[in-house]
Amino acid sequence: MADASPRRASSPKQASQSSLSEAASGWAGSHARCLLESLGRLHRRWVASLLTVLVIGIALALPTGLYILVKNMDHLATNWHESVQISVYLNTDLSADQGASLAQRLRDDADIDNTHFISAEQGLAEFKKASGFGDALDALGHNPLPGVIQVTPRAAMPPAAVGELVDRLADTDHVAKAQLDQAWLRRLSAILDLISRASWVIGLLLSAAVVFIVGNTIRLDIENRRQEIEVMKLLGAPDAFIRRPFLYSGLWYGLLGAVVALVVLGGCYIALGGPLATLVSSYNGALALEGLGLSGIGLVVLIGILLGWVGCAITVNRQLAAIEPG
Amino acid sequence: MTDIVAFDNVVKRYPGGKLALDRVSLTLARGEMAFLTGHSGAGKSTLMKLIGLIERPTRGRVVINGIDLARVHRRQVPRYRQRVGLIFQNYNLLFDRTVFDNVALPLVIRGLAHRDITRRVRAALDTVGLLAHEKKFPITLSGGEQQRVGIARAVVNRPYLLLADEPTGNLDPDLSADIMRLFTRLNETGTSVMIATHDIDLVQQMGYRRIMLDHGHLETH
Incomplete structure (x- = not known):
């Protein structure tokens, strides 16, 4: 409207082309x-x-x-989750051999990566060494500790599945208790x-x-x-x-x-x-x-x-x- | 379309009730140069502001270069102003930029290519006789030189109308005469010029048409 430049009007086609490229380079230049x-x-x-x-x-x-x-x-x-282990406490009347074979059998479970059996005697020896209560335990006269199987669940198992595995292990014969100390992890x-x-x-x-x-x-x-x-x-x-x-x-x-x-x-x-x-x-x-x-x-x-x-x-x-x- | 400026029964009343212009009708022919005179508060500045679309009339019609200003939408105002060269009493230069950059501003606004800007800014500075000062900052120039920068900036866009509001208000008589001669030269190249001033002596020496305002009324000469 206001822009009625006589200079450009003299040769419209050429002028519009040059003014277009002029405007484009001017636009980019002015932004830069x-x-x-x-x-x-x-x-x-x-x-x-x-x-x-x-x-x-x-x-x-x-x-x-x-x-x-x-x-x-x-x-x-x-x-830490991957290093989680389930402690399976066995009935005290179970012999060390029976415990070892149970540990062997559990290893076949698809959800279980590995098991490690700790007999009651091994457990007692370790506990004596670690706790310093050796004399007190000797005074007790018998071994109060059960055999334990340390169960490592398969890698990258979701917490819920681990929970199910714990329940399943607890229901197994000869097992007194299966425990996963996971509360702190939660x-x-x-x-x-x-x-x-x-x-x-x-x-x-x-x-x-x-x-x-x-x-x-x-x-x-x-x-x-x-x-x-x-x-x-x-x-x-x-x-x-x-x-x-x-x-x-x-x-x-x-x-x-x-x-x-x-x-x-x-x-x-x-x-x-x-x-x-x-x-x-x-x-x-x-x-x-x-x-x-x-x-x-x-x-x-x-x-x-x-x-x-x-x-x-x-x-x-x-x-x-x-x-x-x- | 022979008139570059045409006021038809223009009334301007400011909020608060002050009547600045009362039924003013006047024209400035294409290529003409005229002075707008009157005591301060007579309505000179208001008239200039209406042409620059800084203010809108309360009633009446203002037509500039064939454009009815009532039809210029707020968003179109910048584009309209690009073709009207405004010159101010206080020069309105930007003091953090060089003389060259000040004069280049209207072209930068229009987005011209760098090469064209340089060429046209040099031409404008040459016209006002300040080509040697292009790298200086305005603060280092005298008042008269600063006003020349202002004029170069107003003409760099090749406006069809130059509008100067008290351009010599801050200058001594010698410098004022210089600036007025510059306007005469610009007018001789075909630009229409309207200058608001209260410097009656200077106006009378120069012999151009006078448009006189008195309390918002046009006085017939």
């Missing part, structure tokens, strides 16, 4: 320029920018750290579930915090540039043009915040490195620490960028609409 310019703006007020970025970084690091913790603990719990699993859920809740809350932090920073930024924005509107800048550098700032805040979060987590890893190494080596290679991995790092960066952008987007429209030259 804008991206760098907004980084330059952050740099110019680097103290304020740094504070914002640090706060975002810490806010992102906390839920991410919890996530890594839960992932490793889960791993650990699975390891508790650990419940605690891990809780931490995992908590990390999501904390993650959501802190994500909201990041959105508000970026929103507030951008709001102040816009307020500081009020005169510039008015001038741009007077020169015919559309809202999209004025909005763009601020959106890119939000993007930078999110990206740099994510980088800070990763550095913070790296620092935590180094700080905890000594005790962690000791813990890991005590598992003789059964336990390997898991970090974020490349995809995890990518995700943190992506989430950071997204949160920064969202925080900016929800602020910038309202703020810019409030600024009109007059």
